Amino acid sequence: MTTATMNKSGLMAPPVAQTMQQRSLVIGVIAAIASVAGVFLAPGSFYSAYLIGFMFWLGLSLGCMAILMLYHLVGGAWGTVIRRILESGMMTLPLMFVLFIPILLNLPTLYFWARPEGLTDPKIAEIAHSYLNFNGILVRYIVYFVIWIGMAYFLNRWSTEQDSIVGQSTLRFRAMSSIGLVIYSLTISFAVIDWVMSLQARWISTIYGLLFIAGEALSAFCFCVVIESILGKRKPMSEYLTDTEVHDHGKFMLAFVMVWAYFNFSQWLIIWSGNLPEEIPWYVRRMNGGWETVALFLVVFHFAVPFALLLSRQLKRKARTLVWLASWLIFMRIVDIFWHIEPASHPTFHISWVHFAIVAGIGGLWMAHFFHNLRSRPLLAVNAPQTLRLLEPSHE
Amino acid sequence: MSEFSGNGPIPDSPISDSPIYGLMAEFDSAQELVSAAHKAHEAGYQKIDAYSPFPIEGLAEAIGFHKNRVPLVVLIGGLVGGISAYALQYWIAAITYPVNIGGRPFHSWPSFIIVTFEMTILFAGLSAAIGMLALNGLPMPYHPVFNVPEFAKASENKFFLIVFSNDPKYDAARTRSFLNSLAPRMIAEVPS
16 A cells, blocks of 8 residues: 555544533533632642642643654654544643643642741742742743744644655654753753642752653553554554554553652652651651551552552553553552642641542543543654554554 | 464474475565455464564464463562562561661661562563563574575565465365465475
């Protein structure tokens, strides 16, 4: 099959994508209205819940961008089949840019360093004076998003251009991605220091950014498996998505489950070994008052059980079995972020309906935006390397 | 480098009643080989094997991929490595030579995890390599397929399918005409 005979309209997303988009929008709008009501009905829960929802869905956008960059650098059929999913996922970044504004306008509610009583601690006052203050957060928030949206915009635009040009060099994708992955690692590290790590006053961890990088990559792969379980049964994805690629995505899930556990254990072991008063409060807070149950739940169901299950070849090879584990891990990603953020404002275990409303509200809008992006172009980048091979009849 | 998937008879126990090891067909492309392998498998041949200069996706399944036991060996190796590493550390730190380190319990499991993890990986990795060699019979100084001079090209640019003579459906004339129907470049009898 040649590009000339390939029917681009035959590669558009199936009607189910439109249905999903409409349903997502309905769920998103209803849950968003409920969330807004939460500002008044449950003000004590709203802002930390909002930060949890924001960090999870932002992580998914950025995870999609990072995996897309990884694909541009190393290539492979595993990435060609999910490339448009990743691109559509990362192009939700402008939405996340807007959704940060409520956090920006309510820093004192969330962050100790932004409150007047925080400034009575001389060390916090010093940090708040030089780095952690409204202007600093504002400037850095704009810088992070300009960089992220800029990189996503060009990778996405070039990808659209590639659809109409045969045999074009992929150099610019690779150049952008090689620099982009470095920039992404640095910016996300600074961003989580600003938005999440600083929730715990006076506490620092140098591996903190990596915890989020590993989690975001895991979220992105799980999300791709969920989408391919929906679209993979229908044309056109059923024509080119095979067990081999699903198997690869399963292997990536296993790798990132392990990387997530490895980074978390590294941080914990070093702090446990040192046992120093300035390092342990983060864990003391998160291993008391009911939060220890959540911590144990994470160890068992974000690492141990998924790890054991993902060792199975049969489970990894079929999208219809892998999707259960992928959905579960997406849920555990939210629990992980919940465990990072919520204990900072509540010393004992606390959850309210607002948490669910906000995760669903931001999520519904995110998904609607995602499906809108996905439907605007063919599901397969027709001129990408590997694409022709994927469409060959002998490709099993 | 040829891909040996080990469906055939064990070469160092030649079949006494037949000096023929099998019938070999040569193909020009990976696609032809995969489709020929599919047809042979569908035609009911069980003892077949395929050789190619590089790994081909779907070829193992086409010749009726059978499960191998390397994963089980690796799992056992990993468990043995992990359990013995933990037991060794426990024995040293809590039983034979207990030392008070910063007031922590002698059995401080968090500090045992790293060595346990590394030993799991080491034992699993070694089990994979040794288990692979033990189960596929390598190193193998003699193999009948090399009796066909053209087979040298399996390491370069040609693709080969072989039907072993111990296949229940094997019949010198009928198997030859079946292979002919696959339009190979040539067919050769492989002496054992």
